[in-house]
Amino acid sequence: MKTPLQDEDHTESRLSDRIHQILLGRILSGQMKSGDIVAEKKLALELGVSRTPVHDALRDLIKDGFLNQEKNRRPVVASFTAEDVYDIFEIRILLEGEACFRAASRMDRLTLDDLRKQADILLSTQKDHNWLELWAQFDDKFHHSIAKASGSKRLLQDIIKHRLSHRALNIQAESPYSFSNSLQEHIVILNALDLRDAQSAKLSMQNHIRESQTLFVSKYS
Amino acid sequence: MKTPLQDEDHTESRLSDRIHQILLGRILSGQMKSGDIVAEKKLALELGVSRTPVHDALRDLIKDGFLNQEKNRRPVVASFTAEDVYDIFEIRILLEGEACFRAASRMDRLTLDDLRKQADILLSTQKDHNWLELWAQFDDKFHHSIAKASGSKRLLQDIIKHRLSHRALNIQAESPYSFSNSLQEHIVILNALDLRDAQSAKLSMQNHIRESQTLFVSKYS
DNA sequence: TATACAAAAAGTGCATGCACTTTTACTTTA
DNA sequence: TAAAGTAAAAGTGCATGCACTTTTTGTATA
Numbered sequence: 001m002k003t004p005l006q007d008e009d010h011t012e013s014r015l016s017d018r019i020h021q022i023l024l025g026r027i028l029s030g031q032m033k034s035g036d037i038v039a040e041k042k043l044a045l046e047l048g049v050s051r052t053p054v055h056d057a058l059r060d061l062i063k064d065g066f067l068n069q070e071k072n073r074r075p076v077v078a079s080f081t082a083e084d085v086y087d088i089f090e091i092r093i094l095l096e097g098e099a100c101f102r103a104a105s106r107m108d109r110l111t112l113d114d115l116r117k118q119a120d121i122l123l124s125t126q127k128d129h130n131w132l133e134l135w136a137q138f139d140d141k142f143h144h145s146i147a148k149a150s151g152s153k154r155l156l157q158d159i160i161k162h163r164l165s166h167r168a169l170n171i172q173a174e175s176p177y178s179f180s181n182s183l184q185e186h187i188v189i190l191n192a193l194d195l196r197d198a199q200s201a202k203l204s205m206q207n208h209i210r211e212s213q214t215l216f217v218s219k220y221s
Numbered sequence: 222m223k224t225p226l227q228d229e230d231h232t233e234s235r236l237s238d239r240i241h242q243i244l245l246g247r248i249l250s251g252q253m254k255s256g257d258i259v260a261e262k263k264l265a266l267e268l269g270v271s272r273t274p275v276h277d278a279l280r281d282l283i284k285d286g287f288l289n290q291e292k293n294r295r296p297v298v299a300s301f302t303a304e305d306v307y308d309i310f311e312i313r314i315l316l317e318g319e320a321c322f323r324a325a326s327r328m329d330r331l332t333l334d335d336l337r338k339q340a341d342i343l344l345s346t347q348k349d350h351n352w353l354e355l356w357a358q359f360d361d362k363f364h365h366s367i368a369k370a371s372g373s374k375r376l377l378q379d380i381i382k383h384r385l386s387h388r389a390l391n392i393q394a395e396s397p398y399s400f401s402n403s404l405q406e407h408i409v410i411l412n413a414l415d416l417r418d419a420q421s422a423k424l425s426m427q428n429h430i431r432e433s434q435t436l437f438v439s440k441y442s
Numbered sequence: 443t444a445t446a447c448a449a450a451a452a453g454t455g456c457a458t459g460c461a462c463t464t465t466t467a468c469t470t471t472a
Numbered sequence: 473t474a475a476a477g478t479a480a481a482a483g484t485g486c487a488t489g490c491a492c493t494t495t496t497t498g499t500a501t502a
Contacts, residue, residue: 260454262454292454293455295454382459
């Protein structure tokens with residue numbers, strides 16, 4: 001179970017940043033799930049580093065709400081209540097709606113065409129296990145591209161944060177998605193962006209997120 | 222310039238949390254301003270503690286965007302571009318608009334009456350230096366109460382975060398507020414909440430924030 | 443005087459030690 | 473057998489040490 005960190009040399013980044021990435025990955029992949037206890041000392045040993053960078057990484061995860069910690073206690077992977085689930089989507093509706101509105105006038109054609117191409121490929125491909133993996137990648141890229149095209153750094157930051165929560169949820173709830181519907185909604189959004197129709201793009205995005213909200217909330221209640 | 226930490230005994234909280242509070246206070250009060258360099262080692266010495274809790278506190282401030290740090294360099298108090306200013310208010314409009322909408326049906330009468338009373342007092346008081354202090358307190362309480370009455374923990378958290386940024390801005394721009402207008406807008410919002418008119422409450426709140434946005438953006442460009 | 447440069451000072455990132463708290467595992471008791 | 477109590481093990485929070493990087497300062501050079 002050892003994961004030596006010396007393999008690659010991301011010399012630019014801090015050890016603590018790399019550890020943050022590793023742990024976030026474990027949470028988003030379900031390797032670490034709700035209620036799991038995460039001991040700083042044990043992790044340090046497992047990763048072959050000292051407690052310090054692990055401590056820093058854990059603190060970041062705590063601040064982002066992926067872990068909870070009480071004083072002198074080991075951090076625990078956060079669990080989501082039905083209300084949390086509802087709220088995460090509600091906030092995404094607001095932020096990503098706005099981002100999509102702004103993206104309509106700002107997203108460059110290259111990105112737009114690239115997204116469209118990937119969507120088309122997914123549409124016409126056998127929906128096997130590998131397809132799901134590709135779809136997840138596309139979904140992430142799609143939402144990220146739009147948030148970025150909003151032109152607002154802060155909006156992007158906030159959207160990333162809430163989408164990460166959404167992805168943690170995704171694991172916990174075992175993806176209640178109707179992937180084909182979701183893909184179809186993405187295409188509707190792309191059409192609106194193509195036409196530079198900000199209002200329609202916003203509404204399609206909000207509708208899209210509301211659809212997953214419904215699915216996830218029903219899974220959680 | 223020494224500030225010994227031993228004075229009060231917040232025995233429940235961590236040293237790092239208290240230091241976080243102290244530093245946030247310094248930023249929000251203008252004691253530490255944009256571009257200022259904040260050395261972990263020096264601060265530790267000044268506060269009479271080791272680097273560790275200071276390090277943790279600084280990391281939190283960095284994550285919240287109040288400080289920026291590059292690897293191996295001392296953190297710097299963040300400065301706001303005109304775009305940052307615009308964005309902070311834009312996000313507040315979204316989040317606090319939603320919070321206010323929800324608060325209309327949820328805010329208890331006690332809180333509502335309390336806010337109204339404080340507003341009335343401010344309305345009928347001499348607008349001297351002390352008044353400004355009271356107004357700032359009221360403004361904070363007003364927005365916080367509404368965010369809390371939204372019933373959403375996450376919404377509250379996000380609103381607090383962006384309002385803190387707003388307050389940091391406030392210092393930098395030396396409050397371009399027209400306080401009387403602002404107070405008047407607060408009362409309009411209270412009236413809508415009183416009537417449990419969610420849509421109107423939301424619009425009044427958004428209008429209110431948009432007003433400060435205009436003032437602040439013009440200060441910054 | 444202004445510029446380049448080198449040595450000293452100070453700083454950050456990570457490792458480790460220590461005091462105290464929580465957790466675990468074992469033993470005793472009903 | 474199950475509950476309670478307790479000693480050992482492990483954990484967290486903070487202090488400190490060390491290697492390496494950045495910053496400062498003082499000196500020499502144009």
